[in-house]
Amino acid sequence: MFGSPEQMAAAMRQFADMLSASPEAGPVNWDMAKNIARHAVVAEGDPSVMEGERRQIAEALNLADLWLNEVTTLPGGVTAPQAWSRSEWIEKTVPVWKQLCDPVAAQMVETMGGTLGAAGLPPEAQAVAGPLMGMLKQMGSMMVGQQIGQALGSLAREVVGSSDIGLPLSDTAALLPGGVAAFSKGLETPSDEIRLYLALREAAHHRLFQHVPWLRAHLLGTVEEYARGITVDVSALEEKLQGLDISNPERIQEVLGGGELLKPEETERQKAALARLETALALVEGWVATVVDAAAEGKLPSAAALAETVRRRRATGGPAERTFATLVGLELRPRRLREAAALWRALGDERGVDGRDAVWGHPDLMPTADDLDNPGPFVKGGAAFDLSALEEPGEAGEPGPGSESDR
Template sequence: MTDDDRDPSDFEEMLRRMMSGGQIDPEQLRDALSGMQGQSFDPAQLQGFMAQMQGMFSADPWQSAERQALHIANQDGQSIAAGAQASLADAFGLANLWLSEATTISELSTPPQAMTRGEWVAATLPVWKEIASPVSTSIADALMDALRTQVPDEMQGMVQGAGQLMRGLGGSLFAGQFGQVLGRLSLEVVSGGDVGIPVLPAGTAALIPQNISAFGEGLEIPDDQIALYLAVRELAYARLYRHAKWLHLHVLSQITDFARGVTVDIDALEDLASRLDPTDPEELRAAIEGGALLPAQTDAQREALTRLENLIATIDGWVDVVTSQAIARLPDGARLGEAARRRRAVGGPAEDALGALVGLKLRPRRLREASAMWQTVTDAVGVAARDSLWDYPDLMPSSSDIDDPSALVERLQASERGEAPAADEFDEALARLLDGDDFGQAPGGASEDRPEDDAPGEDSAPEDDAPGDDRPEGDRPV
């Protein structure tokens, strides 16, 4: 077909198909747009189509994501049996008693709860939205950039005007895929702290009884023991985030800092569009979910990811040690602890999909090293001194403490003896500032930036202006 044979109504038909839920072939989009060059069409009618499409995609795409996630989460029911509710209440009650013997961090102010999978989706969606929104924006912008490269120069003005539409389309595409991944994740998680980041409000503890049995598959451990172990672990997470009120924001800010640096590979997107089969959208879904559109991480992102992994490992390590101490009476507690560590290290299929979707893996690679550090600290200074490290952000162990906790233990032991900690470079600089000393002062008291000729000394004042000589000028010795 030549350009002269194309009918501008082809473009209108394509828009109708999109609005009616039909599949759009990217080649058809290019043909329809290029076919409009030099053709007469009704701008008012086209503008009307654009307005309708903008209305379709101007709504919050995350509402659609929530509906998709809830559809998957609620397939097996939306209620918890009364017997399961009572069993979890008993597990949480005993877990609270055991945990209070293992940590000085106080109990929660609100009672822990049993959640359905759907309730977990609804309660955690605000945090997931905050994490994923930067990636959604990148994909929407990339779709707009890809469209600009596919249309002739004469159509660039219309493409620019359709920017909001394309961004809405990209955001809806990503949010829809994210909703499916989140729904599948709800079938795997067993608690609020199961994914390693605070997805529930600070101070909230919850278990998902529908998924507890799957946690113990192959272990041959009674469900009541599994529920008790998970209750202790979840309460430890929730107590920590309630006590260290700064920690919730600290973790999420590091995650969003990483996510803001995520961009979309335009070349990969255009390559995918050029060979996409409109009758089989699975390739597009697989590309988005598998992370094929996300480029390799930058150095800055790798550094941010390392900091985040160390932070999550530090939190998980503390929870691991406190939980192990609290469940010492549980017959199969050691096996359950090892199963939980393996689960955090390996993850599940939905967690893999989530990591690929936003370019972020939330598995603490240094969990065992962090647990060993917290155990060393506990053995050296006891529970109270250990837990005091969560009182302020600057007291929290660093990555170097995970490597070698000896310096941290020495600081804590010196504090117990009432000794002032050894001053570091920052402390010394702060002390000089408080004492009124100049920062530019060199060792020994001489100013580094004062010219040598102006430095005070024996010969600094002219002889005829020697201080202390009040005689008239004529009476002074020559």
């Protein structure tokens, strides 16, 4: 069952973690998840950030923030820039991942407890399986934590900063020197130019997340709403668990891996949440691309080529997309990035920078999915807005991007 004494020791540590976890600790053993994620990045090399690298990253983020002052009315979002190792990225983003992953994990663990009890035990043991349900749920929590830990470890090896996936994973603007170096491989562009371009994207995201009061709650809330509609394919799980030896954690991990057991409900509410999220992500990424292009113009010779590299990376997905699908049952991809960027550019041409950025002032002012299809009427609309008749951002029940409310 185990290929080496090290694997046996690791399995025993994980089993001990499972037994020591409190049943009230939640659906995921997050301490275990963090440990597995950190081990994954350390195993492939995760050196501590050197002082020179920290200085380079801080200087790039501060300079990027200054350049953005010239192309947007939103205030600066970089106050204490940081350079993180991959392990630091894991530690500092786990609170948001917990918020995003727990709704799906809770359903996974609950279903696994019942299904493991029914399908994973021999018939003679099922009559006395009741007392084991708590332990089986703890085992489910351990296994889901293991899956999440591996997924976060994989994502940590790919990201370049705290905002790669378009969600506010941290209040701190940060870049990962290791991630920047990996991004730079194969590009015939000076490293300081690549670092500064990625710093512009990181700083632009943080302007939005810090100074558009309703945006953070809207994005995270929409992901949570979508995740709550995810169900576990019980019949597929039962089929995989028939005759499974529950003393073999490697086999259980294999059964749970890949996210194929996560199944979205085809309800109108689920579809609406997905549409809102896709539109919001596209609008965030489109605005970031627009202001970064403007800030880099005439300053970074390779800006256009780097922008295309980032667009391909975001549009085609990759390990990060599969990782997020594993974590919350959702591909987090701004499918309409080009349309959103074109709309923001047209708004700037028509209304100026002030009028363009004023659209972020209230969720009811935001473009909808229909506006991305036909931006002309939205772009030609009034440049001045009366917010007095609208709800204050942040009130319960507010519509977000994708709302069909009157503007």
